[in-house]
Amino acid sequence: MSNPTAAMLVIGDEILSGRTRDANMHYLAQEFTKHGIDLREVRIVSDDASAIVAAVRALSAGFDHVVTSGGIGPTHDDITAPCVADAFGVAITVRDDARTILQAHYDRQGTELNEARLRMARIPDGATLIENPVSAAPGFSLENVHVMAGVPSVFQAMVSSVLPGLTGGQPLLSQTLRIERGEGDIAGPLSDLATRFDDLSIGSYPYQRNGVYGANVVIRGTDGGRIDDAMTALSALFPEAVAS
Template identity: 55%
Template structure:
């Protein structure tokens, strides 16, 4: 659908264990979609150096942009920066500007800038810093990989600063149509519609409310005229199968 494609790597044992519920992936997907960058793949991986290095290399080679979250804090298991440096074959060390930002921040807060906190100034050689207006410790960009914090508020601030540097395509738009149509009854006709309109995507999402079954079909595309044609075709499909469509709105 989108000519510019991105991937997200969510790093952290705490996410895989269920202890932490990831909130970053949907936020990144929606934010990128709005500027015409389609999210093509997302992976949740452990704090395992070999896995992180392999995943960064694979996704960097396969996508226009890669965004990682997690693993750049002050503790022993925050190993993302080291792994990204290894993935790109560059050394890692204390970055003078990153240290300066931490020194200013901790002087203002009255907290000690100890050895653990100074780990957050370790940046791969050649990387550009990503601003962190929330807690100062920067992320960084190297090649097409953007390394961000896992804390949602900090990640969102970092992503906001990154956005002006990204080159997207036409924003991906969507129209949702809901009905009580059974998914199995709609499947064949919806498949034919998707084949007939390959420039659009058609998603089928069943749900059960407290009182009834509902099927929402979401049409996505970057051309408003074609998107409207696709939504109208879905509405016609629903009527032909004996139900009444309800358009939920455009986005």
């Protein structure tokens, strides 16, 4: 596949401790798929500076686009912005354009732009701001890394701001066939099909429901006609199966 590649870095103690479930990953995965960007890896790390810096460097070097989520608020545990600056070896300071955005927002609310809130105007040198229509405090893009908030409504708005500017590819299409047989029964024919349609990705995802074994077979690719052909061939092998 020649689509651009991407990775996501989630900064989230609260996910690693099992307190909350991540929602942003699932959202980003769906948006990238529609946009023809191939999400290849997700890493979740804790609020630990060395872990964040190492992950930013590795993912930035390994993939075309990187999106981070979390750790850009005003509290002491929000350390993503300085870590990203550190990863690229650039300085980070309170920047006038970001300060102006925050000042206007808090003026409208009649709230003080205090020292803690001003932390959210710290932007690494050379970064461009990402608009935040929900709560003003901007994200930023530095090189191929796009730094976004963790609050889902803000994250989603920032993805909408950034996505149109990213180089995309052909949207990834998929069709699914639900086959009520154990994977061991379908594995042989499925392997032959995967060899015949080696330009497509054919995945088998087993399930067990009320004691019945089955598998959802998902055929993915960028050419809808080829996917149709593979689905036709697959359905002929398993006539009782249901497209879903």
